[in-house]
Amino acid sequence: AQKVTQAQTEISVVEKEDVTLDCVYETRDTTYYLFWYKQPPSGELVFLIRRNSFDEQNEISGRYSWNFQKSTSSFNFTITASQVVDSAVYFCALSEPSGSARQLTFGSGTQLTVLP
Amino acid sequence: SQTIHQWPATLVQPVGSPLSLECTVEGTSNPNLYWYRQAAGRGLQLLFYSVGIGQISSEVPQNLSASRPQDRQFILSSKKLLLSDSGFYLCAWSRRNGETQYFGPGTRLLVL
Numbered sequence: 001a002q003k004v005t006q007a008q009t010e011i012s013v014v015e016k017e018d019v020t021l022d023c024v025y026e027t028r029d030t031t032y033y034l035f036w037y038k039q040p041p042s043g044e045l046v047f048l049i050r051r052n053s054f055d056e057q058n059e060i061s062g063r064y065s066w067n068f069q070k071s072t073s074s075f076n077f078t079i080t081a082s083q084v085v086d087s088a089v090y091f092c093a094l095s096e097p098s099g100s101a102r103q104l105t106f107g108s109g110t111q112l113t114v115l116p
Numbered sequence: 117s118q119t120i121h122q123w124p125a126t127l128v129q130p131v132g133s134p135l136s137l138e139c140t141v142e143g144t145s146n147p148n149l150y151w152y153r154q155a156a157g158r159g160l161q162l163l164f165y166s167v168g169i170g171q172i173s174s175e176v177p178q179n180l181s182a183s184r185p186q187d188r189q190f191i192l193s194s195k196k197l198l199l200s201d202s203g204f205y206l207c208a209w210s211r212r213n214g215e216t217q218y219f220g221p222g223t224r225l226l227v228l
Contacts, residue, residue: 033215035216037219042221043204043206043221043222043224044206044219044220044221044222045160045206045208045219046219047216047217047218047219050215050216052215089158091160095215102148102210102214102215102217103162103165103175104160104162104217106159106160108157108158108159109158109159111158
């Protein structure tokens with residue numbers, strides 16, 4: 001069975017600090033996809049990034065960066081120079097095939113609070 | 117571009133009453149559609165998914181059911197709500213054979 005663990009339940013930082021959100025996953029599939037979503041107070045889940053299991057290149061998008069390490073089954077997310085608007089719950093997710101659809105297994109989320 | 121709508125945004129219902137939540141997607145054809153529930157404490161649980169009209173797969177046996185009467189419409193229903201049905205219900209879509217799911221704004225349901 002697939003499993004995603006986000007051990008950090010809550011993180012609080014001061015604006016402009018860097019912060020890393022951890023994600024560890026378990027799967028028996030050789031082909032899989034990993035995701036990060038952001039859930040602001042409004043509730044809607046906002047897609048941030050998708051990574052497939054064959055692409056271990058790190059990715060940077062503005063202040064966001066992702067570190068995928070297959071050897072440790074981790075897919076960590078770093079926010080550089082955090083801002084108050086980054087305050088949200090962040091979810092890591094893993095997908096598995098199910099017929100013509102893919103099911104997402106979510107971690108329990110990390111509540112990030114950025115203080116001014 | 118594609119958009120996904122959910123309504124109502126908020127709902128307060130008494131125990132034992134029926135439920136109907138609606139989700140529609142615009143700007144795409146033949147999407148896969150999903151219903152998730154997020155209870156207090158944040159975890160997201162997949163309830164149902166559909167790969168086509170009339171095709172529903174259930175992940176968790178419970179008090180709820182889903183239907184897909186049209187290609188881009190997905191409905192979550194219950195004949196009699198339970199207190200434990202309270203939560204935040206999210207609809208999502210993906211392209212057929214697509215990997216990424218895109219979520220709607222959600223419906224907050226409170227059962228009293």
